[in-house]
Amino acid sequence: MKKNDHLTLIGMILGxxxxxxxxxxxxxxxxxxxxxxxxxxxxxxxxxIASLMVNFKTNELKEAISAVKTTFKREEQNISELVEMFIELSTIARREGLLALDGKIEELDDPFIKKGILLTVDGLEADAIKEILVAELYAIEERQKIGRNVIDKAGEIAPAWGMVGTLIGLILMLQNLDDPKTIGPSMALALITTFYGSVLANLFFIPLAGKLQNKTDYDLYIKQIMIEGILGVQSGQNPKLLQEKLEVFIDKEVEKQSETPTSVNEEVLTDV
Incomplete structure (x- = not known):
């Protein structure tokens, strides 16, 4: 469920x-x-803007704009409800067979889960399903990384351009040293560009990149739970055992928030 994330805007305005x-x-x-x-x-x-245009392609810049928009939205996933859904699917699969899940596919809202259950109904083996879904995770991570890289680079470049503006101001100031009264105001004006660059980097770009990283980590974590559930349904795992297995993630979610972020290739292949 997507909701407005007012904290991002409030933080910027407060700063x-x-x-x-x-x-x-x-x-x-x-x-x-x-x-x-x-x-x-x-x-x-x-x-x-000029530096970003030189550094990135048009589609990457567009991806960055879309990524920034997502920081003003937050997607909440109730893990308990997710577990209950997989228990229901597992129960149906054990009682009526995997083909019985075909009638439940249209009721699934999440495209990732829908894809996994479709693969299950099609009769693919667990290893093949896992390989396809993990590849999907890679694609999600890479897609989100594109926009985040642009924002990261903006955070690096902004202070540098502030310094360039300061140097321009100092050069112009040195041309008018014959009037001592202008030195103070000219120096202050020269330093304002450094001020702008630092504010843009530390209040906007760097925090936004951090928020995008957190969003990616959370999205991948939720999809790891989904993969566990899909594979449990495909293997005909006992609903009670599957429930106990998935409920571990409810307690684990708090721990995950304090851990160092890991990429898909480090975590998915070990946890799933």
Whole structure:
């Protein structure tokens, strides 16, 4: 079930507000105007966009935009309900045979589970089903990694373009050293681009990349549970045993949140 994730937007707005308050407290409301520079913003944002266009393909940039949109949504999966569904499918398979599951396929909402049950009804062996579903996990991970890589790179490049803007400002300032009164304001203006680059990287791009990584880890974890359930149904496993096996994931989910993320090839092939 997808719901709006207001925490992402709240965090960004809160960061901007707190930075603004810090500026006002450290100076004055009128003095805060110096932090708004169109030329500095154009240097950082324009340079950042140009670098990303050089570094990535058009489809990768589009994937990044789609990935950012997903950070404002959260997909919740009730593992208990997932376990109950597989127990029901397992019971039907044991009582009436695997072909009886054909009538339940249209009732399944998740495409991944639907694909697994279709393969089961088609009579594929457990190893073949596992191989196909794990390949699907690889595809999901790689697809999500594309967008995340763009956001990661933006987090790397933004501070660098801030420094480029600062260097431009310093060069322009050094051309007017004959007027000492302009040195202070010119130096402040030169440093604003570094400020913009750091804020963009640390308040937007790096946190967004982290959130996308967490989303990928969670998606893969849920699909590992699905693979366990599908293989249990295919093998005609006793529903009680399958229930005990899948319920381990309910307790394990809390532990997973504190563990170092692992990729599909490290975890799926050992857990599934």
């Amino acid at each position: 901007i507000v707190l930075i603004f308050i810090a500026i006002v407290i450290g100076g004055s409301f009128a003095g805060a105007k110096i932090f708004f520079s169109v030329s500095s913003l154009l240097t950082v944002v324009g340079g950042l």
